[in-house]
Amino acid sequence: MMNSFTFTRRLLGAAAFAAGLAGLSAQAQTTIVVNGSGGGLAQVITKIYEEPFTKETGIKVRATAPVSLPKLKAMVESGNVEWDLTELGGDDLLQARANGWLMPVDWKVVDPDNKLPAIARLPDAMVTATFSTVIAYRTDKFPAGKAPKNWADFWNVKEFPGPRSLQNSPVGNLEFALLADGVPKDKLYPLDVERAFKKLDQIKPHVPTWWTTGAQHVQLLLDGEVVMTSVWNGRISPLRKEGKPVALAWGGGQLQLSYWGLPKGAKHPAEVFKYMSIRLDPAKGAEFVNQVPYPGFIPGLMERLDPQVAQDLPTYPANVEAQFQFDPGWWAERRAALTERWNAWLLQ
Amino acid sequence: MSRKVARTILLLAPGLILIGFLFLFPLFGVLKLSLFNPGFTTASFEKLVASPVALLVMERTFILALTVTVLSVVTGYPIAYYLATSSPRWRTILVYLILLPFWTSILIRTYTWMVVLGREGLVNSVLQWTGLIDGPTQLLFTGLAVHLAMVQILMPIVIITCYSTMIEIDEGLIRAARTLGATPGQAFAKVFLPLSLPGVATGAAMCFILSLGFYITPALLGGRRNVMLSNLIDFEVHQTLNWSFASVLALVLLAATLVALGLFRLVAPRRRDQG
Amino acid sequence: MRMSPARLALTVYFVIGVIFLIFPLIMLVPLSFGESQFLQFPPQKLSWKWYAEFFNDDSWLRATLLSLRVGIGATIISLVVGTLAAVALVRGQFVGRGLLMSLMVAPLILPTVILALALYILFLRWRWVDNALALTAAHAVIALPYVILVVSTALKGFDITIERAARILGAGPVRAFVSVTLPYLMPSLFAGGLLAFFASFDELIVTMFVSGGLETLPVRIWNDLKLRLDPTVAAVACMLIVVSVAGMGLAEYFRQRNLRRYHNS
Numbered sequence: 001m002m003n004s005f006t007f008t009r010r011l012l013g014a015a016a017f018a019a020g021l022a023g024l025s026a027q028a029q030t031t032i033v034v035n036g037s038g039g040g041l042a043q044v045i046t047k048i049y050e051e052p053f054t055k056e057t058g059i060k061v062r063a064t065a066p067v068s069l070p071k072l073k074a075m076v077e078s079g080n081v082e083w084d085l086t087e088l089g090g091d092d093l094l095q096a097r098a099n100g101w102l103m104p105v106d107w108k109v110v111d112p113d114n115k116l117p118a119i120a121r122l123p124d125a126m127v128t129a130t131f132s133t134v135i136a137y138r139t140d141k142f143p144a145g146k147a148p149k150n151w152a153d154f155w156n157v158k159e160f161p162g163p164r165s166l167q168n169s170p171v172g173n174l175e176f177a178l179l180a181d182g183v184p185k186d187k188l189y190p191l192d193v194e195r196a197f198k199k200l201d202q203i204k205p206h207v208p209t210w211w212t213t214g215a216q217h218v219q220l221l222l223d224g225e226v227v228m229t230s231v232w233n234g235r236i237s238p239l240r241k242e243g244k245p246v247a248l249a250w251g252g253g254q255l256q257l258s259y260w261g262l263p264k265g266a267k268h269p270a271e272v273f274k275y276m277s278i279r280l281d282p283a284k285g286a287e288f289v290n291q292v293p294y295p296g297f298i299p300g301l302m303e304r305l306d307p308q309v310a311q312d313l314p315t316y317p318a319n320v321e322a323q324f325q326f327d328p329g330w331w332a333e334r335r336a337a338l339t340e341r342w343n344a345w346l347l348q
Numbered sequence: 349m350s351r352k353v354a355r356t357i358l359l360l361a362p363g364l365i366l367i368g369f370l371f372l373f374p375l376f377g378v379l380k381l382s383l384f385n386p387g388f389t390t391a392s393f394e395k396l397v398a399s400p401v402a403l404l405v406m407e408r409t410f411i412l413a414l415t416v417t418v419l420s421v422v423t424g425y426p427i428a429y430y431l432a433t434s435s436p437r438w439r440t441i442l443v444y445l446i447l448l449p450f451w452t453s454i455l456i457r458t459y460t461w462m463v464v465l466g467r468e469g470l471v472n473s474v475l476q477w478t479g480l481i482d483g484p485t486q487l488l489f490t491g492l493a494v495h496l497a498m499v500q501i502l503m504p505i506v507i508i509t510c511y512s513t514m515i516e517i518d519e520g521l522i523r524a525a526r527t528l529g530a531t532p533g534q535a536f537a538k539v540f541l542p543l544s545l546p547g548v549a550t551g552a553a554m555c556f557i558l559s560l561g562f563y564i565t566p567a568l569l570g571g572r573r574n575v576m577l578s579n580l581i582d583f584e585v586h587q588t589l590n591w592s593f594a595s596v597l598a599l600v601l602l603a604a605t606l607v608a609l610g611l612f613r614l615v616a617p618r619r620r621d622q623g
Numbered sequence: 624m625r626m627s628p629a630r631l632a633l634t635v636y637f638v639i640g641v642i643f644l645i646f647p648l649i650m651l652v653p654l655s656f657g658e659s660q661f662l663q664f665p666p667q668k669l670s671w672k673w674y675a676e677f678f679n680d681d682s683w684l685r686a687t688l689l690s691l692r693v694g695i696g697a698t699i700i701s702l703v704v705g706t707l708a709a710v711a712l713v714r715g716q717f718v719g720r721g722l723l724m725s726l727m728v729a730p731l732i733l734p735t736v737i738l739a740l741a742l743y744i745l746f747l748r749w750r751w752v753d754n755a756l757a758l759t760a761a762h763a764v765i766a767l768p769y770v771i772l773v774v775s776t777a778l779k780g781f782d783i784t785i786e787r788a789a790r791i792l793g794a795g796p797v798r799a800f801v802s803v804t805l806p807y808l809m810p811s812l813f814a815g816g817l818l819a820f821f822a823s824f825d826e827l828i829v830t831m832f833v834s835g836g837l838e839t840l841p842v843r844i845w846n847d848l849k850l851r852l853d854p855t856v857a858a859v860a861c862m863l864i865v866v867s868v869a870g871m872g873l874a875e876y877f878r879q880r881n882l883r884r885y886h887n888s
Contacts, residue, residue, distance in 0.1 A: 038836065064836070065836050066835075066836060068835075069589055070585065070586060070589060070743075070747065071747065071752065071835070073589055073747075074744075074747035074748060078747075078748050080750060082750065095589065163467075163486065168572075204572075207572075208486050208488070208489040208490075208571060209488075209489040209571060209572075210572055223466065223467075223468065224467050224468050224484075225466065225467050225488065225489075336588065339587075339588060340399065340401060343401045343575075343583075344400045344401045344404070346572040346573075346575075347401060347404050347405065347408070347572065347573055347575060352715075353717075355711075355796070356711045356714075356715040356717060359707045359708065359710050359711035359715075360707070360708055360711045360712075360715075360723070362703070362704040362707055362708070363704050363705065363707065363708035363727055363767070363771075366700070366704050366760075366763060366764060366767065367726060367727055367764065367767070370742065370760055370761060370763075370764045371726075371729070371730060371738070371764050372726075373745070374738070374741030374742050374744070374745045375737070375738075375741050377741055377744055377745055378737070378740060378741045378744070381744065423640065424640075426633060426636055426637070426640075427636070427637055427640045427641075429633070430633050430634070430636070430637040431637075442641075444872070445641055445645070446641070446644065447871075447872075447875065448644075448645060448648075448868060449644045449645055449648055450871075451821075451867050451868050451870075451871035451872065452648060452863070452864050452867055452868065453821075453825035453827075453841065453863070453867065454825075454827075455825070455827050455841050455844060455845065455848075456648075456844075456860045456863060456864065457647065457648070459844070459848055459856060459857075459860060460647035460648055460650060460651055460860070461647055462848065463647070463650055463651065463654055463857065464647050464650055470650060500643060500644060500647065503640075503644065504644065532629070557732060560734060561733075561734025561735060561736060561737075563735065563736050563828055564827060564828070564845075568848060577734075577736075578734060578735075578736040578828075581736050581737075581740060582736065585740060585743065585832070591740075591744060594740055595740070598736070598737045598740050598741070601734050601736070601737055602733070602734070602737055605732065605733065605734060609732065
């Protein structure tokens with residue numbers, strides 16, 4: 001790995017040198033503002049992506065946080081756009097797209113050799129990472145052999161007793177309910193909403209709280225407030241390393257994507273496209289995934305990883321097999337109405 | 349323009365600027381957002397009437413505020429009475445004891461209930477230790493938790509307002525009633541209670557108005573049913589991004605507060621000017 | 624003196640009531656000094672670990688510092704603005720005086736989330752989100768009613784003839800106010816300032832809406848609570864309780880003392 005890394009760096013260095021000569025005078029002062037989720041992730045990104053990028057191109061990168069749709073909305077609507085690039089979750093992308101808050105990506109610059117698979121190349125966004133919403137459970141409550149494996153087990157409160165938690169959102173939960181009710185994962189869409197809510201009725205009394213934030217579910221699990229919950233896969237690996245009694249079940253996991261998009265009216269699109277292209281470097285990608293288990297669709301990434309790390313990733317072949325492919329398109333027009341119905345259902 | 353008028357204006361100017369720019373103007377923005385999107389429209393108000401969620405949340409908010417107020421008044425009144433009738437030597441210390449929790453932030457007082465009511469929390473461990481229950485029972489994220497915490501947070505206000513009215517009551521009146529043959533109970537019911545009612549009304553009104561706007565406690569302690577208007581507004585702002593609907597909900601909350609305030613002014617006897 | 628049965632019952636009720644009010648706060652002490660993440664019953668080994676965690680964690684310290692900065696700023700603004708307004712409101716004779724008074728203390732009664740929403744929309748447009756100065760100004764609005772209420776109550780009790788005497792003796796209006804009225808108001812200003820400071824220091828909802836990525840102490844606590852039940856919060860809460868009880872107690876003491884002083888005069 002070291003070898004390939006040095007090699008790539010040298011290669012990039014040469015390329016950057018050429019690019020630097022060409023664009024030195026024009027770009028010396030440019031700073032692009034990249035908005036992300038902040039925290040530990042931001043530090044990793046700064047070290048792996050931003051600093052080398054600045055060194056190579058002379059374009060400075062200023063990182064801001066957090067990802068906030070209200071801010072994006074206000075920026076685009078007022079024409080006062082601060083961000084040049086922002087991270088977006090699947091939900092965020094749908095809303096941003098529906099409201100026309102994004103500008104198209106120039107793929108001729110970002111990925112001229114068509115290296116990315118089609119799933120990662122959208123007209124207005126690029127997939128930067130994948131993550132999965134899966135089941136996490138307490139191993140001290142459910143030892144090996146008696147552990148829940150999929151959503152049918154999650155719904156089975158007799159064999160797997162104890163309070164549970166799910167996200168406070170219809171997105172994903174409707175799919176989980178249908179999977180629990182026996183719908184095969186390739187026949188999920190279009191979702192049978194009535195059937196899903198009927199199935200959700202069964203689990204409702206066993207869910208004392210519906211989580212809203214990324215790390216809340218983990219803590220509910222650690223605090224013993226619930227014995228199993230839906231979680232984002234990346235939050236569990238570090239806990240297992242610390243020896244906490246938690247584990248994941250990939251069965252019926254919701255494979256999701258997170259994106260990079262340019263706010264409409266962003267001021268430095270040319271520089272941003274250049275920055276986006278470094279996300280295609282598999283060596284940097286491997287370095288990133290070794291620290292944060294959210295891989296993108298970079299060709300040649302898996303091969304560079306330690307198998308131990310790879311098997312905890314949502315894009316690991318066996319895990320891909322167990323999960324279903326989430327369809328944001330189905331949700332696009334229905335999300336608002338279903339959220340309203342979801343809230344009404346929760347209040348009952 | 350006389351110098352005195354000029355001086356008054358000068359003194360008021362900073363306050364008017366602060367309140368104008370960061371209070372009135374933003375509130376006006378909320379009003380505008382609820383009616384213009386970007387052209388004039390009543391769509392958000394129509395949505396309010398048609399939305400089962402909003403109607404249910406409004407109803408729940410109102411009922412919760414009312415319940416908490418009644419509970420706080422009923423449980424707080426005897427405490428205020430005890431304070432008012434205790435010896436002056438003890439009184440100051442006892443009053444400070446009641447004020448003690450009042451001086452800590454609502455966030456922290458809510459947090460303490462999370463600690464007490466959690467599945468691995470104090471109440472559950474004591475109940476299990478004594479063998480009253482076998483496994484942990486769900487206390488956190490329930491309506492019970494919200495009620496307990498809100499009453500604990502708001503009761504000191506009721507106690508203090510009742511108490512300050514009660515200590516003004518002339519003891520001679522009670523004694524007079526007693527010499528005229530009233531039992532202690534009758535003297536209390538016929539003389540003391542009616543005289544203490546203005547304090548009760550003030551305390552109840554404050555309690556109700558503050559309850560209407562509660563956000564932190566239901567968010568941290570409540571379950572899926574315990575959503576109040578404030579929480580719904582937050583949801584519309586940050587999750588659905590429907591700011592014009594959020595503004596309509598905010599106006600509803602504002603109107604409810606003003607109506608409660610107006611009713612209280614109407615019903616409550618005009619208080620003597622303090623000073 | 625023997626207690627009547629009714630009085631005895633009332634005493635028992637009072638004790639239960641006080642326990643209900645205070646007990647949850649007291650619970651934090653053993654939790655914050657415990658070893659374990661959960662409250663152990665009965666308590667076990669004592670430890671300073673959660674307090675150490677607070678002082679070793681940059682994000683906690685940064686949040687505390689920001690809260691102090693914003694709190695002090697908001698206190699100064701609201702104290703100056705509020706005192707001037709209180710003087711005009713108490714001494715001036717003009718139409719709409721009552722209305723203006725109500726307006727300036729309205730932030731106290733208005734449900735906070737309304738102001739939070741209103742300021743958020745405005746700050747997003749002005750790009751004031753994420754800005755400590757803007758946050759301070761917003762907090763000043765929230766703190767203002769406390770200053771106005773405390774100072775105007777004190778001013779109403781002040782015998783204005785003393786100031787007039789000073790004027791007759793040749794002092795200008797400003798000098799008469801500064802040398803006669805201001806010293807009299809000092810305890811009330813101190814009390815109002817403390818109340819204003821804690822109104823800002825404890826403020827969560829408006830801050831959460833408009834602060835963007837900035838974390839004040841309450842926002843830091845909130846973010847932690849949304850995630851976990853970490854006794855670091857208990858340790859922070861214990862320290863905050865001590866600070867705010869001391870501060871508010873002091874404010875109450877000064878307010879009362881001033882009230883008594885002019886009641887006697």
